[in-house]
Amino acid sequence: METVLENEIKLTSKDFATDQDVKWCPGCGDYSILKQAQTIFPELGVPKENLVFISGIGCSSRFTYYMDTYGMHSIHGRAAAIASGVKAANPDLSVWIVSGDGDSFSIGGNHFIHAMRKNFNFNYLVFNNQIYSLTKGQYSPTSEKGKVTKTTPFGSIEEPFNPSELALGAKASFVSRTLDRDPKHMQMVLKRAGEFKGTSFVEIYQNCPVFNDAAFFAFSDKETKKEEAVFLEHGKPLIFGHNDEKGIKLDGLTPVIVNIAENGLSDLWIHDEKDKTKANLLSRFFDTTFNGEDLPRPFGILYADERPVYDEGMTMQIEEIRSRKGRMPLNKILSGDNTWIIA
Amino acid sequence: MTNEVNLNNTYTEIEAESMVVRFSGDSGDGMQLTGMQFTDTAAFLGNDLSTFPDYPSEIRAPIGTVAGVSGFQVHFGSKEIYTPGDEFDVMVAMNAAALKVDLPRLKKGGVIIANISGFDKKNLGLAKYPETADPLEDLTLDNYILHKVDITKNTKECLAGTGLGTKEIERSKNMFVLGLLFWTFEKPLDHTIKFIEEKFAKKPEIADANIKTLKAGWNYGENTEIFNIRFKVTAAKQPSGVYRNITGNHATAIGLIAASDKSGLPLFLGSYPITPATDILHELSKYKANGVKTFQAEDEIAGVCSAIGASYTGQLAITTTSGPGLALKTEAIGLATMLEIPLVIVNVQRGGPSTGLPTKTEQADLLMAMHGRHGEAPLAVLAATSPSDCFSMAYEACRIAVEHMTPVILLTDGYIANGSEPWRFPIEDDLKPISVEFLGKPNGENGEILPYKRNEKLVRPWIKPGTKGLEHRIGGLEKQDITGNVSYDPLNHETMVHLRAEKINKIADYIPELKPDTGNDKAKLLVLGWGSTYGAIKTAVREAIAEGYDVANAHLRYINPFPKNLGELLKGYDKVLIPEMNSGQLLQLIRAKYLIDATGFSKVQGMPFTTTEMKAKIVELLNQ
Numbered sequence: 004m005e006t007v008l009e010n011e012i013k014l015t016s017k018d019f020a021t022d023q024d025v026k027w028c029p030g031c032g033d034y035s036i037l038k039q040a041q042t043i044f045p046e047l048g049v050p051k052e053n054l055v056f057i058s059g060i061g062c063s064s065r066f067t068y069y070m071d072t073y074g075m076h077s078i079h080g081r082a083a084a085i086a087s088g089v090k091a092a093n094p095d096l097s098v099w100i101v102s103g104d105g106d107s108f109s110i111g112g113n114h115f116i117h118a119m120r121k122n123f124n125f126n127y128l129v130f131n132n133q134i135y136s137l138t139k140g141q142y143s144p145t146s147e148k149g150k151v152t153k154t155t156p157f158g159s160i161e162e163p164f165n166p167s168e169l170a171l172g173a174k175a176s177f178v179s180r181t182l183d184r185d186p187k188h189m190q191m192v193l194k195r196a197g198e199f200k201g202t203s204f205v206e207i208y209q210n211c212p213v214f215n216d217a218a219f220f221a222f223s224d225k226e227t228k229k230e231e232a233v234f235l236e237h238g239k240p241l242i243f244g245h246n247d248e249k250g251i252k253l254d255g256l257t258p259v260i261v262n263i264a265e266n267g268l269s270d271l272w273i274h275d276e277k278d279k280t281k282a283n284l285l286s287r288f289f290d291t292t293f294n295g296e297d298l299p300r301p302f303g304i305l306y307a308d309e310r311p312v313y314d315e316g317m318t319m320q321i322e323e324i325r326s327r328k329g330r331m332p333l334n335k336i337l338s339g340d341n342t343w344i345i346a
Numbered sequence: 347m348t349n350e351v352n353l354n355n356t357y358t359e360i361e362a363e364s365m366v367v368r369f370s371g372d373s374g375d376g377m378q379l380t381g382m383q384f385t386d387t388a389a390f391l392g393n394d395l396s397t398f399p400d401y402p403s404e405i406r407a408p409i410g411t412v413a414g415v416s417g418f419q420v421h422f423g424s425k426e427i428y429t430p431g432d433e434f435d436v437m438v439a440m441n442a443a444a445l446k447v448d449l450p451r452l453k454k455g456g457v458i459i460a461n462i463s464g465f466d467k468k469n470l471g472l473a474k475y476p477e478t479a480d481p482l483e484d485l486t487l488d489n490y491i492l493h494k495v496d497i498t499k500n501t502k503e504c505l506a507g508t509g510l511g512t513k514e515i516e517r518s519k520n521m522f523v524l525g526l527l528f529w530t531f532e533k534p535l536d537h538t539i540k541f542i543e544e545k546f547a548k549k550p551e552i553a554d555a556n557i558k559t560l561k562a563g564w565n566y567g568e569n570t571e572i573f574n575i576r577f578k579v580t581a582a583k584q585p586s587g588v589y590r591n592i593t594g595n596h597a598t599a600i601g602l603i604a605a606s607d608k609s610g611l612p613l614f615l616g617s618y619p620i621t622p623a624t625d626i627l628h629e630l631s632k633y634k635a636n637g638v639k640t641f642q643a644e645d646e647i648a649g650v651c652s653a654i655g656a657s658y659t660g661q662l663a664i665t666t667t668s669g670p671g672l673a674l675k676t677e678a679i680g681l682a683t684m685l686e687i688p689l690v691i692v693n694v695q696r697g698g699p700s701t702g703l704p705t706k707t708e709q710a711d712l713l714m715a716m717h718g719r720h721g722e723a724p725l726a727v728l729a730a731t732s733p734s735d736c737f738s739m740a741y742e743a744c745r746i747a748v749e750h751m752t753p754v755i756l757l758t759d760g761y762i763a764n765g766s767e768p769w770r771f772p773i774e775d776d777l778k779p780i781s782v783e784f785l786g787k788p789n790g791e792n793g794e795i796l797p798y799k800r801n802e803k804l805v806r807p808w809i810k811p812g813t814k815g816l817e818h819r820i821g822g823l824e825k826q827d828i829t830g831n832v833s834y835d836p837l838n839h840e841t842m843v844h845l846r847a848e849k850i851n852k853i854a855d856y857i858p859e860l861k862p863d864t865g866n867d868k869a870k871l872l873v874l875g876w877g878s879t880y881g882a883i884k885t886a887v888r889e890a891i892a893e894g895y896d897v898a899n900a901h902l903r904y905i906n907p908f909p910k911n912l913g914e915l916l917k918g919y920d921k922v923l924i925p926e927m928n929s930g931q932l933l934q935l936i937r938a939k940y941l942i943d944a945t946g947f948s949k950v951q952g953m954p955f956t957t958t959e960m961k962a963k964i965v966e967l968l969n970q
């Protein structure tokens with residue numbers, strides 16, 4: 004978290020609502036995300052004037068207009084690039100990027116990977132609905148293979164991105180996943196993202212009832228949720244199943260599903276947010292089968308390990324050089340080292 | 347020229363008003379450094395001058411080939427010099443390829459200093475001379491004064507026993523050339539000796555070798571009887587003051603720093619390396635102690651976008667690029683136009699389209715700068731006329747961007763960006779103040795925040811995130827007048843399109859009017875130029891006036907908006923000639939706006955106009 008006021012600030016979720024009418028479709032998952040964000044921001048303790056939301060283009064990116072903070076609704080794919088400039092210029096601001104799967108993984112893919120690598124101390128939220136919604140229903144880079152959309156009437160032939168794997172491959176220091184239909188979980192993840200120092204990547208599964216309804220219901224519906232999803236907690240074993248009867252353990256580097264009643268708890272995989280190898284494996288609980296078995300989709304903080312952040316590095320370098328060399332007076336810069344006089 | 351035979355020593359001294367020297371060799375021969383050192387010394391001694399580095403886009407093209415020839419041209423004199431010169435008086439040819447490339451522009455009777463080792467069978471073959479040809483021996487160079495010097499061998503002999511490797515010895519041979527040239531032009535070695543000592547302070551053995559070779563070159567001239575001509579170019583009568591030598595890119599960089607300093611706004615540069623603009627990024631990266639933030643972005647788009655982000659936070663934000671990069675940045679520049687925030691975009695133009703001629707010059711991005719965005723997205727366009735003018739125009743670009751809350755495109759080009767000239771630099775106090783204001787509290791009558799409420803210049807307030815009570819949202823969607831809320835209202839859109847244009851037009855009240863540069867405000871012919879054609883135009887017009895022609899020239903540095911009086915000024919002339927290194931872009935703008943029948947003069951060869959061709963065109967038009 005970037006800035007904490009010394010005296011407690013008492014903001015409520017209402018303080019973050021703007022006078023603009025919210026214009027998402029009824030039932031859109033974006034409403035839940037807005038609500039959770041407005042709920043947790045008072046708890047982050049950042050003065051409202053220091054919060055900056057930068058969004059790209061897409062349904063997700065309208066978000067900026069609904070948060071009563073500073074904000075810029077920019078152009079398609081470029082939110083991360085603009086946010087890089089905001090944060091580099093003024094590291095005191097708490098910067099939040101709001102983007103979608105098309106915005107971040109297609110047109111803005113280059114900025115996404117470099118934001119992960121450079122590790123600015125900002126937060127990067129991607130509302131993933133696995134579809135282009137603002138342009139009315141074309142497949143996106145996260146749409147599943149075979150997806151039938153207006154541009155793929157016979158099914159998509161493309162392999163989708165696995166965002167967590169992409170982020171980790173790009174050296175992200177914080178990789179997480181949550182979903183619109185689990186408010187408490189989302190609040191927890193958003194708070195963790197806000198508190199983490201570094202680029203915090205939050206993938207939010209977001210339902211688009213109009214163009215891609217129910218894409219993620221398996222992870223939130225009562226009947227399927229506990230079979231299809233595993234909720235990660237640092238230091239706790241990986242357990243899932245209707246009656247918490249299944250666990251995951253590691254056989255070398257291969258995850259194996261075990262029955263807890265038979266196996267016991269002692270050798271289960273204990274989630275460690277700082278373990279990159281395990282995070283890499285976890286991220287592949289997506290479309291990879293291990294020993295022919297599909298693993299449940301992980302939610303929570305897959306990976307979080309702080310390392311130096313760009314904006315601080317930039318400031319420190321400037322300060323170090325300034326203290327060593329001293330500010331060069333403008334007249335000295337104008338004259339340079341070699342001058343001559345003409346009388 | 348006056349010739350006089352010096353009886354004590356066996357050489358002839360020729361006095362000249364100005365001379366053009368071309369250093370030409372392989373990319374690895376160090377011709378750029380040699381040329382620059384020669385230039386610095388000439389400048390110190392009070393010559394006015396202009397330089398033209400001319401090098402291939404390949405970093406190391408195959409050695410010895412025509413593609414790998416790297417040239418550095420310097421024109422220096424005891425009179426005012428505005429161009430690097432059309433033809434050379436003296437050329438150094440380090441190898442056969444260099445001679446092949448540059449001989450066509452050596453004056454008849456000019457001097458060639460040829461490095462014999464560079465003309466062996468192998469080099470002649472690489473330069474694709476016919477099997478039987480041997481230019482140093484056959485009679486093809488009869489019209490020139492040819493000095494054959496075995497530079498490579500002499501350097502080797504000079505450094506034998508120093509313990510240096512063959513490679514290091516090879517590398518020193520440009521110092522031999524430089525020493526010889528200093529002798530030829532009667533210039534002292536001390537400035538270069540000082541440079542070498544500083545450059546190789548940590549490697550004294552290399553410094554010694556270079557100095558030894560430099561002196562050997564001088565002595566070769568002094569002692570070898572075949573070397574029998576020296577040239578004397580006395581100091582120019584320049585306005586008194588303190589001078590430095592500067593390239594356009596360097597001047598641009600410090601113009602930006604000066605604007606940052608004077609405005610009190612921290613400087614942020616978001617940029618992606620691209621020829622020939624990268625030197626600005628290099629230069630600004632050095633000023634960390636002054637708080638300058640340089641961000642080497644992942645691509646051109648991120649370069650401009652990061653600058654937009656920095657500007658949004660209240661900093662002086664710059665992006666630097668060349669044509670292909672400007673093309674990539676256009677959508678983001680449209681955003682900045684909509685956001686109405688300050689942003690300076692420096693476009694160091696090069697030959698296009700596409701990758702085009704990366705290291706060659708052109709002025710073909712003018713219409714892109716004017717119109718190259720979707721929708722109607724007007725912004726200010728400025729152009730620098732010479733290397734040192736890059737300083738003034740970079741400063742002006744910042745002033746206009748900040749005071750008028752607008753993106754500004756500054757056009758320079760490869761010719762002035764890499765070229766250099768002596769500069770009577772200003773001191774801090776000479777610089778125009780830049781006024782900056784940030785909104786500190788709500789500006790509506792009822793305490794509302796009105797981000798798009800305009801002042802008398804039609805400029806909206808700059809609001810820094812972090813300012814308590816002014817939280818608001820902006821973006822690329824059309825803004826409602828005054829409130830800045832999103833608006834799709836048809837009439838509001840029209841109002842905003844007009845307001846954005848009117849805001850730019852109003853800048854004309856805050857820039858200088860245009861005056862004729864040379865000649866009167868009434869004449870038969872006005873040569874109207876913009877950007878880097880200044881030197882060639884001015885020199886040609888001066889010569890034409892001296893010959894009795896009724897001609898003047900005026901030069902545009904502010905292109906959008908044009909100076910207020912331009913229409914009036916144009917009326918004073920029967921004919922208007924517009925020379926450009928494109929197919930007639932300013933010509934279109936002038937014809938469209940002022941409905942005059944101006945004549946275009948176009949050159950698109952990746953090379954600047956020569957004074958000769960410029961004057962021929964002027965004379966042609968006046969004799970019609």
Ligand code: SF4
Binds near residue numbers: 027132137213
């Ligand atoms: S189209 Fe889909 S994503 Fe967009 S607002 Fe409507 S429901 Fe939400």
